[in-house]
Amino acid sequence: MTVEVTPQTFTFVSFDSAYILRIAQRLIGIFGLEDQNIRIDINETTPLGKMHVEFGDPIVINIQSGAFEDFSRPRQQSEPATTQSLGRILLKVSDRLSPEFADAPADEDLTLMQVAIWETYCVGRLSRHDIEINRQRWLYNFRNRHGFNDASDRAFEKIWNSDKLTWDQLQSISDTAVALAQ
C-alpha cells in the first residue's frame, strides 16, 4: 500500500516532504496502518495547525503548516512537531477504522469536549511509543474543556494512561467528570 506527501516542494515554508514521508512511514508501521493507501496534503498557506481526515481510497489527511512548524523558527520544520502531529492524526485514523469507534460522531459533529478526550487518548498512547510529549500542555487543553477541578484531572489521568478504550468508554469518562464537577 502507498503513502504520499504533497506538495513535493514548498514555497511558503521550508519543509522537506521526503522527511515528512519517512516520519509518516515509521508511524504507520507502529500503528499497523500499512494496509491503507494514505495521502498527506499539507496546506502551506496558513500558519494554523488544523488537521482533517477524508476517508476514501486513499485516505487523505489535510494538515495546515503550523502543525509541523518550529514556532521558535517560523516557517522551519520541527521534527518533534511533525512526529507528534502525524502521530495524533494517524492514531485517530486507526481508531476510526476500528469497530470500537464506530459510534464516534463525524469530525464536524464532534464537540470541543469530545475533541479534547480523543486528543488526550491519542497523545497518551503516543507518549508510550518513545515520542516526546509535553503532558502539561494536554492537561491544560483537557482542563479548558472539562474544567479546572479534581474530577477533570482524574478523567485526564485515566484517559492518558489507557491503551484500549472504546469511544463509548471515552465518552463515559468525560461525562462522569462533568457530572462530578457540578
Add this chain to the structure above:
Amino acid sequence: MADSKKPRAPFAPWDRRELPGLFSVEESARRVGAYKWCELKLFEALGGWIATVPELDVKMRLGAHCYKHAWHAELWHKRLPELREMNPDRLTVAPNEHMVRFIEALTEPEAPELTIEKLVGVYRVFIPHFISAYTFHLNNTSDITDAPTMRSLRFVLQDEFEDWRDGEMLIQSLIETPSEVDRATNHQASLEKILLAAGGITGSGTIGFNTPEHEGALI
C-alpha cells in the same frame, strides 16, 4: 486605673536612648547626600545591566534590586531638605574623585559573558560597603535628634542584607571553575583598591577610622 495626673518620667525606664551623636546636622546631610549619589549610581547601573545579562534569574533579580536602590535614593533625597539642604542636588555628589572612578570601574563590564564581574562589583564590593557605612551611621548618630535617618537606615539595611544574600547566592551558583573563582576575586580586588582610596561610601571616615572631627558634633 492609673492616676491620670500622676507625673511620669519623659523616658520610660526601658528607654535607654541617649542624646549625644557623632554627626552634626551638616555632616549628617553630607553623608546622606553621598548615600543618595551612590544609591542613584547603583540603581542606574543595575537597570542598564538587565538587558546585558543572559541569565534569566539574574535578569529578574537585577530588576527587583534596581527598584530597591531607587527607593533608597528617594528616601535620602527626601531627607536632605529636613537636614537644612533645600537644594538636594547640591549634596547629591560623590564624596571624592576616587568614588567617581569606582563607579566607572564598577559599570565597565557589559558583555554577556561578564555576569560574574557585574555581580561581584555590586554584591561583593559595593553592597558590603553600603552595609558598613549605614551600620556605622546607625550606631553612632543621636538616638533622639536623628531618629528619622535611623528609621530609614533600618529599612534600607534590611534591603541591603537581603540583596547581598541574593547576589552572593547568584555569584556562588555562577562560579563553576577555579578560573572563575580567580575572575571573581581579581575583579573584587581591583574594585576594592579603588574604594580603599575613596575611603568608603562617604569618603574618608565612612566607618569611623580617620574621621575628622565635625564641628558641632556632640560626643
Add this chain to the structure above:
Amino acid sequence: MRKFLPVEDLARDERFNQITMNDRMADQRTAITTDSRPSRAANRIVPSRADASDAARGLMHGIFVGEIQALEGAGRTCWDFTTGSEAPFELKLDMARQCWDEARHVEISCKLSDWMGSEIGEYAENTVLFQAACSNDPVLRLAGVNRALEGLAIDVFTTMKEFGEVAGDQYLEFAEDWMLADEVTHVKMGSDWLRKITENDPERRKKALDFQSVVDKLFSYGGTRSESQESPIGLARRFRELAGFDDQEIDVIADLSLAALEERKAAVLEAQAALN
C-alpha cells in the same frame, strides 16, 4: 557599559530565538482568514475557539518575552540618560519601579507558561517591543513604550483575563488581573510624564505623540489587536480609560487598528490572487 544598547545586543540564553518585524513580514502565510462567513471570522482568543489552548499558549509566550523586553527597556531608561539634565530624577524612580514590576511579570509569565504546558523559547521572540524603547529622547521612549506598548499590554491582559474567566481557570484569571493593575499604572506614568515634560514644548509633545502612533500602528500590524472579533486581541476601553487615555485617543487607536486589519486582509487577498 555603553549608553543605548542596540536591539541585536539583548542578552539571551540559547533557548531563545529572536526575530525582527521584517522576518515576520516575510512570512506570507496568514492566520487571518479572508473568508467572509461569520463563523470563520472570529479569530479572537477565546475558549470557544477550536485551537484555544494552543492559541493561549502562544499568546502567553508572547507576553513572557514582551515582559522581558519591557523590563530591559525600563532598565535602560535608568541608565541611558543623565539624571537631571536629560531625565528627571523622579522619572528614573518611576522607571526603576517599573523594572521591579516587569521583573514580577516575567516571573508570573514563567509560572503561567508552566501551567499551560509551554516551554521557554518554544516560540520565537519578536524584538519589536524593545525597538520602541531605543529612542534617544526619554519622552519619546515613554510615549512609545509606556503609552503604546503598555497600552497593548492592557489589551492583551484583558483578553487573557477574560479567557481565564470564561474557561474557569482561576489561576490564569488571578495572575492576569494583577498584571493588568500594574500595566494601568505604567501607562499612567507615561501619560503623566509626557504631559509634565512637554508642558511648555508643544513641538516635543507632538513628536512624542507621533512616535506613539507609529508604535501603535506597528503593534497593530496585521490586525492582531482591534475591536473586531477578527483580531486575536481586543481593545480594552475601560482599562485604557483608567490608565489616562481619553475617549478620543482610544477612538484613534481603534480606527488605526481596524485599518491595519483591513490592510492586512487586502494584502492577503492580493498575495492569494497572485498565486492563482
